[in-house]
Amino acid sequence: MFVRKDGSVWIPETASNEVINFVASFAERVTDMGSVQVFHITPVSLWEAAANGRTARDILRFLKLHCSPENLSFQIQEKIVVEMGKWGCTRLTMASDKKLFLQICPRLSSQVKALAELPQHRTTEDGLVFDLSQRATVKRVLARSGIxxxxxxxxxxxxxxxxxxxxxxxxxxYQQQAVDYFLSSTIGGSGVAVLPCGSGKTLVGIATAQKLQATTLILVPNETSALQWQKEFYQRTTLKAPQVGSYQPKAPLRPVTLVTYHRVASRSAQGQRMNFQHLLEQTWGLVIYDEVHMLPAPWFRLAAELQGSHRLGLTATLVREDGAQADVFSLIGPKFYDQSWRALEQAGFLSRVRCVEVRIPMDATSQALYGAASARERHKIAAQNPQKLPVVRSILKDHEGQSVLLMGQYLEGLRSTAQAIGCPLIEGKTPRTQRERLFSDFRQGKCLQLAVSRIANAAVDLPTASVAIQVSGLFGSRQEEAQRIGRLLRPDTKEGIFYSLVSEATVEEKMAAHRQTFLAEQGYAYDIRSAAEILAR
Structure with missing residues (x-):
């Protein structure tokens, strides 16, 4: 095993599961290519390790046992000791006058007290006193400052x-382990579980709510996700319809209430967040953040106002393109459980996935438009390349009789493709009843081809999907790639195939390289084919 000065940990394929799991407890998983796995040691990953009961001594003893001295620099050892030593040096407790008391150890006292971003407070000899409403702000400011x-x-x-x-x-x-870890005294009932799409994150959330036996607020990416959660609660528990349901502005809050991130943040004509205030009228025992990596930065205010509740974040990836991992740590909690896609594939819980990138040339007309377009317009022109349609038809012919999802970022191109092949389309404005009927038909095999916009990226259960065709992507977003490939990670099929259609010699090809690296690093077979190869089959 090698530990580089940049904090990356390289583990050979001969390493045991015990070694890999131990490294995963204090470093973020970066690469899983079968022959080698790469993790990265970061301040947040070390804080999470300390929060989960690891000590710097345990980690250093482990590294010295499995690394040669020349492969373990003093800088890395120092980083582990310093960052893990910070955990517990600043503590928030309730003062007798219902104020917050931030106890600070002497070696960090001057650094903390010098932070201009801290909210109004009163200074004492060994700490700071804040208003109770500043609980989240204090944690967030300090985490962003490395504490x-x-x-x-x-x-x-x-x-x-x-x-x-x-x-x-x-x-x-693994689901039971996640629930048990969350409820353990070590992390104190708040944190994030990282589980692949298709592994049953919803059931982990439901089982956690059942263990706590308390009112539960569930925040989801979209209405389709809310309906899926509601259906699962009805099927998986003894709760009935009046006790579980989607948030309605003028209706009483239910014991289990589901609400979208968008609705929480929406404002009235007077600029007030009425839905936000309504939700705060109830005392929640548990708040579940579904697909927590999708929680936009401004929405963190909701997390800030719900610090008195147990907080469970569920996600397939903690990758955030905005780099706000420290905010997730401070406002939701530490990562307490992590299962890789590959581990669950090998155990038979998820199907295997093969990724195929198809590079497609543009005709002379599209090339001329592309050359004269602005940077933003070039993305759209490349994504809507008309030469992609014959490739789509060829792929569908190759997979005749199989369930196929068409996915796309640009609705205009997705609509024209769906219309050309006679395939139903689900987008944001599709009525709920029609949307649910189409999803149901696809699950039951009555409909073998279904086009979906970004609404299906997250929290939509399509267990019969065996092939996906991505006709346009989101500018190389790793979040989106993890979500889209997750549509195929279901145990119903032996192998799923994920096609990504990319216009040749365009910005789309450049951005596809970003996604390709991410998928290859996760251990997925990644092939590049030309349009001519696909059309000739």
Whole structure:
């Protein structure tokens, strides 16, 4: 095993699962290519390790056992000791006058007190006193300044909600582990579980709510996700319709309420966030952030106002293009559980996926338009390359009789493709009843081809999907790639194939390289084919 000065940890394929799991407990997984796995040691990953009970001594002893001295620099050893030593040096507790007290150890005292970004406070000999409403702000400011906060303020006492899991509901081993870890005294009932698409994150959330037996607020990316959660609660638990449902502005809040991120953040004509205020009227025992990596930075205010509740983040990837991992750590909690796609594939819980990038030339007319266009317009022209349609037809012919999803970033191109091949399309404005009918038909095999906009990137259960054709992507976003490939990571099929159609010699090809690197690093077979090869089959 090699540990480089940049913090990357290289593990050979001969390493045992025990070694890989130990490294995963203090470093972020970067690459899983079968022959080698690469992790990266970061300040946040070391804080998470400390929050989960690891010590610097344990990690250094492990590294010295598995690395030669020349492969373990003093700088890395120092980084591990310094960053993990910060955990517990700043503690938030409740003061007797219902104020927040930030206790600071002497060696960090001057650094913390010098932070101009801290909200208004009163200084004492060994700490700072804040208003209770500043709980999240204090943690966020300190985390962004490289100082993690151990929050010992505690949780509110919500109304009790008694229910059981249905007799037919059984958790897989890794799902039960995730629930148990969340409820353990080590992390204190708040944190993030990283599980691949198709592995049953929803059931982890439901089982956690059942264990806490308390009112639950679930934040989701879209209405389709909300309906999926609602359906799962009905099937998996003894709760009935009046107790679980989507948020309605003028209706009483339900014991289990589902709401989209967009609705929470929406403003009235007077500029007020009425939905946000309405949700705060109830005391929640648990707040679940579904697809927490999609939580936009301005929406973190909601997390800030709900610090008195247990907080569970669920995601397939903690990759954030805005680099806000420290915000997730401070406002939601540390990562406490992580299962890789490859591990669950090997265990038979997920199907294998093969990625195929198809490079497609543009005709003379499109090339001329592309050459004269602005940078933004070039993305759109490349994505809507009309030469992609014959390739789509050829792929569909190759996979005749199989369930195929068409996915796209640009609706105009996706609509024209769907219309040309006679395929139904689900987009944001598709009525809910029609959307659910089409999803149901696809699951049951009545509809073998379905086009979906970005609405299906997250939290949509399509267990029969075996082939996906991405006709346009999101400028190389790793988040989106993880979500889209997740549509194929279902155990119903032996192997899924993920086609990505890329216009040759355009910005789209350049951005595809970003996605290609990410997928290859996760261990997926990645082939590049020309349009001519696909059309000749």
């Amino acid at each position: 993690p906060v151990l929050d010992k303020t505690g949780y509110t006492h919500p109304p009790q909600l008694c229910f059981s899991l249905s007799e037919q509901t059984h958790l897989r081993d």
